[in-house]
Amino acid sequence: MARKPKARVPTLSRRPQGSQQSLTPRRWRLKLVIGGAVLAIALGVGGLVRWLPQRDVSPSRQGTVEKHYTRGTAGAAVVIKEFSDYT
Amino acid sequence: MQQFEGKVQLVLYPIAFRPKGEEVAQAAWCAGEQGKFWEFHDMLFRRWGLWNNLDAPLQRLLDFARDLNLDVTALKSCVESERMQSRVEADRAYAQQLQVNSTPTLFINANRVVGVQGEGDLVRLIRQELDRVQRPGQ
Numbered sequence: 001m002a003r004k005p006k007a008r009v010p011t012l013s014r015r016p017q018g019s020q021q022s023l024t025p026r027r028w029r030l031k032l033v034i035g036g037a038v039l040a041i042a043l044g045v046g047g048l049v050r051w052l053p054q055r056d057v058s059p060s061r062q063g064t065v066e067k068h069y070t071r072g073t074a075g076a077a078v079v080i081k082e083f084s085d086y087t
Numbered sequence: 088m089q090q091f092e093g094k095v096q097l098v099l100y101p102i103a104f105r106p107k108g109e110e111v112a113q114a115a116w117c118a119g120e121q122g123k124f125w126e127f128h129d130m131l132f133r134r135w136g137l138w139n140n141l142d143a144p145l146q147r148l149l150d151f152a153r154d155l156n157l158d159v160t161a162l163k164s165c166v167e168s169e170r171m172q173s174r175v176e177a178d179r180a181y182a183q184q185l186q187v188n189s190t191p192t193l194f195i196n197a198n199r200v201v202g203v204q205g206e207g208d209l210v211r212l213i214r215q216e217l218d219r220v221q222r223p224g225q
Contacts, residue, residue, distance in 0.1 A: 056197045057185060065100070065181045067174075069124045072096035077220045078196055078213055083100045083182050085190040086115070086131050087108040087139060 090210075094217055099128065100178045102190055107144065110166060112175045114148050117165035118157055126155050196220070 059079065101116070103109040111131065118127035130151050131138075138144040138151075145166060149159050165171065185194070193200040193209075195216050204212075 056199050057194065058197045059194075062185060062194065062197075063181070065177050068098050068100065069119060069128075070096055070098050071125065072091075073093050074096060076094055076096040078091070078095045078216050079194075080095060080097045080213070081100060081194040082097060083102045083178075083185075083187045083190050083192045085102045085104050085108050086111040086135075087103075087105050 091213060091217070095213060100182065101128070101175070102178055102182050102187070103175050104179075104190070107142075109172070109175055110145055111138075111148065112178075113166050113169065113171040114145070114152075114162065116171035116174050117162050118152065118155070120165060121157050121161065123155055123157055127152065127157070130155060 062081070101112040103112045115124060115127050115131065118124055131148075134151060138147040141147055145163070149163055152159050152162050182192075189201060191201075191203060193204075195212050198212065198216065200209075200212060
């Protein structure tokens with residue numbers, strides 16, 4: 001007995017639809033990652049700009065200003081420079 | 088700080104970030120002309136509460152100067168002539184060069200110390216630096 005050919009029922013392919021649905025969150029995720037990276041870089045650069053000048057300075061790079069009032073021994077192993085505002 | 092005698096030198100930079108501070112810093116320099124910079128400096132801090140709130144503290148500072156047996160007329164004339172202005176400006180420029188944005192700021196050799204420190208902390212920092220520079224092979 002000849003088999004009756006199975007009628008093909010047109011079905012909606014779900015895959016393309018599914019990938020389209022997940023595309024939007026993926027784009028957002030990418031945007032978030034890029035945005036986060038940009039923000040992190042900006043904060044890092046800002047922090048460096050603020051922090052770098054505040055770092056230690058070797059005495060040879062400090063330079064000097066002539067004639068100042070001092071206490072203690074000239075040529076001592078440790079020189080303390082004090083910047084004070086009277087007000 | 089007497090425990091570090093012979094090992095430590097303090098160099099003072101009176102910084103004036105505010106206009107009123109300029110006159111006071113100049114007065115300190117002028118007292119120095121009469122050989123009493125440190126006495127005047129110490130007195131400014133000791134009696135800080137007595138002059139700091141005044142808009143024009145010069146007269147009060149002159150009263151203090153009298154207590155230190157300074158020539159008050161000479162001191163007043165020195166401040167009013169503003170001949171110490173260049174020194175105050177030089178110190179301010181130096182502070183800016185070293186990125187000193189607030190006071191007190193100390194440099195213990197290379198080490199920057201910002202803000203008020205307790206005596207114990209300062210002693211510890213100085214000891215650390217002395218140990219470092221006096222270590223053999225350094």
